[in-house]
Amino acid sequence: MCLAIPALIKSIENEEADVDMGGITRRISLRLTPQAKVGDYVIIHTGYAINILDQHEARETLKLFDQLAKAAEEER
Amino acid sequence: MADRILLAHGSGGKLAHDLVQEMFVDVLGNPILAKLDDAAIFTASGRLAFTTDSYVVTPIFFPGGDIGKLAVCGTVNDLAMSGARPLYLSLSFIIEEGFPQKDLEEIVNSVKEATDEAGAMIVTGDTKVVDQGSADRLYINTAGVGAVAPGLNISGSNAQPGDKVLLSGPIGDHGIAVMSKREGFSFSTKLESDCAPLNDMVADMLAASSNIHCLRDPTRGGLATTLNELAKQSEIKIIIEEEQLPVHDEVLAACEMLGFDPLYVANEGKLVAVVAAPDAERVLNTMRKTRYGKEAVILGEVVEGDSGRVVMKTHLGATRIVDMLVGDLLPRIC
C-alpha cells in the first residue's frame, strides 16, 4: 500500500522541488518535509515527499544483509 | 494550401486531389502510388503474408516517434513476425476536421522514413475527413503484404520443450514514453519510444538459423501477454528469469512511481523469438549485431508440463506466475 519511492532532490524553489528518480524527473511538493535540502533523498507518495530517507540507516541495513549473506555462503 | 484539413479534403473533389498529390504522392514518391489508379497492381510470387492494423494512439506525437511511424512499423513487424519480407503497404487516414496540415505533413514524413528503412512501399491509400468530434484528431489504418520464403514455418504454435526464449532488448520503453506526455501523469524523461521496423533483424536471424520456431512482437499488454499467448498456442510452459530481464532505469522508475509492472507495459520495437536450443547462442549473437537487437538476451526456456503457463524465477530464486494483462494498466497510489 502507499506506493512511495526514493527520489533525489536536485533543486528547490519555495515549497517545491525537482527530483530525480532513476533518471526520470518530476516536480514534487516539500510541504510535508520543509526541512529537506538539495542532495537529500526523500520518499515520494502521490507527488509529495512524506519523509526524508535516512541514507546512513540504508547503508547500515545493506551492510547487515551483506554480513548475513557472507555467513550463509561460508556455511555451504 | 490552407493550414487546416477541411471536410472538403476528404470528399474527392479538387481540394482532395491536391492533398493526395502534394501531401502523399509527392512525399511518398513511388511509381505505383503515382499512378493513382483505384487499385495498385504489382507482381509477387510464392506464399504471401497479409496483415492489417489500425492506429489510434494518443498523443499522436510522442518522444521517439508519431502515429505515422507507428502505423508503418506495426504492420511491417506483423509481417516480419511471420518471417515475411515486407513489400507493399496501404495507408488510410481518418482525419478530424480542423487537423493542422503541418502536423499531417510531419506524420507523412515519418511514414516515408519508416517505409524507406523497412524497404517497403506505400502503394495505395485513402483519406476521409470527419466532423469535429467524430475522431480523436487522426486515425490510421495500414495493411501490408509480404513475401514468405518457401519452407518457412514460423508460428506461435511451434514452440517445443527444450527451446530457448530470446528477447531482443529492454522492455517498456514505448508505454512509458507515451505515458510521460499524458495529462495526469506528467514526468520528464529522456526515454523515447522504441518504435522501430524489425524486418532486417528478422531476416538476419532467419539466415543464421532454420530452427526459429516462433517470432512475436510484444505490443499492448506487454511481454507478459505475448509470452502467455505463445504458451497457450503451443500448449507448453515457459520459464523466464527476472535476473535476465532487461529494463531501462527510467522505465523501472516510472513503473515504480505509477505502480506498474514492466512486464505489462507496451513495446513497439521488440521481439520474442523461440529457438531450438542448439541454435540459440548463434541467433542471439546475430541479433546483437543488428541496430535494434544490441541488448538481446536469452530470457528463458520452454519446458514440459503445465500447458499454457508462464512463470518467472524472481530475483529471490522463488517462482511466481506471470499472467496475461487483465483490464487496463491504471496507475495506483496503493
Add this chain to the structure above:
Amino acid sequence: MKFLSEFRDGRLAKGVVSQIHRRSETPARFMEFCGGHTVTIFRYGIRQILPATIEMLSGPGCPVCVTANADLDKAIALAQTPGVIVTTFGDMLKVPGSDLSLQEVKAEGADVRMVYSTMDAVHIAEENPSKRVVFLGIGFETTAPTVAASILHAEEKHLKNYYVLSVHKLCPPVIKALLDSGEVNLDGLICPGHVSAVIGSRAWDFIARDYAIPCVVSGFEPLDVLQCVDMLVTQVEEGNSKVEIAYRRGVRPEGNPEALRLMDEVFEACPAQWRGMGTIPDSGLKLRSTYQHFDAEYAFDIDPGPTREPQGCICGDILRGVKTPLDCRLFDNGCTPEDPVGPCMVSSEGSCATYYLYGRNSGR
C-alpha cells in the same frame, strides 16, 4: 534505482532467508496488514522460501477494498451532477459501487479525471473556475496529509471551487478492532511502512503492550519484508512482544511531525464505515469545521440512492483475514479483474486480485 534496487538483491536475500530458517522453530502466524506488502510477498514468491513454520495472512490494509459502497456511491452521484469534475486516483476508477463504477459513469459522459497527485486536482480547479472540482480522498495516513496540504494550498490561492470528499481511514483503530473481534490469532504483525513513516512506530506500541503481539514496521522491497519476518521470528522465539522498526531508512519512532500537524490542522477523527467490518469509531477522517467550505459533504446535497451489496461477495471476510480468496465461490467464477464483483478483485493490491494474478493454481 538507488535505495530501491539494492533491496531486491537475490544474494543478500539468501542470507536473510538462511537466518530465518535457522531461527524459526515455533509455528507462527504473521499478518501483513498492508496490501502493498501482500503484493511484494506474492510478486517475489516469498511464501515459497519461508520455512513451513511460518503462516502468512493478509489483512485489511487496502484503502480501496475497505471503502464502503455507500461512500463510493456518493462520489458517483457527484460525478453525475452537472458542472462537477470528479478527480480521483487511478485505484478507484473501476471499483463498482452499488450500481456503477466511476469509469462507467465517465463513459456515460460524466467528467471524471484520473490524477497522480492532489496537486493536479488543485490545478484542474484553477483552470476550470466555472466548474466545481471534487477530489475523492481515499487512503490511509500516508495520503491524508497530502490531501490536507492540498486544502491549505487551495485556501492560500483563495480557490472557491475545490472540494474534498473525505473517505480517509486510520490504521491503528481497525487493527485494534480486528484484534478485539477475536477472529484472528496472530503471533506477529507486519506494520505498514509508509503509514508508519507518517504516524511513527510508537503508534503501534499499544498492540505490543495490550495484546502481547510482536510488531515490526516493514518497507516494501522483498529484502525489507524478509528482514521484518526475521525480526518477528526472533521476537517469537525469545518470547518478546515489542515494536521494532525494520524499515529504518524510512521510519522514525515519532513519525513525521509536520505531516501529522497538517493532518490535524485540516482533519479530525470520526466514525467510518469499513467494508466487511461495519462502523468503527474514530477510524475515519473528516474535514474540521474551519475547512467546511472545502468539504464536499457540506457543499453538495448528495443523494446516492439506496446502497446495495454485491451478492455472494465475501470481501469482508477476506479483509478480516478469516477467509482467503480461494474460499470465495465467485473467485475466478464470475468475479475476475476484468469483470469484478467486489473491490478486493479490482484493487491491484486487493487480496483477490493478487491471488488471481500470482497465486491461481499455484497451490499455496
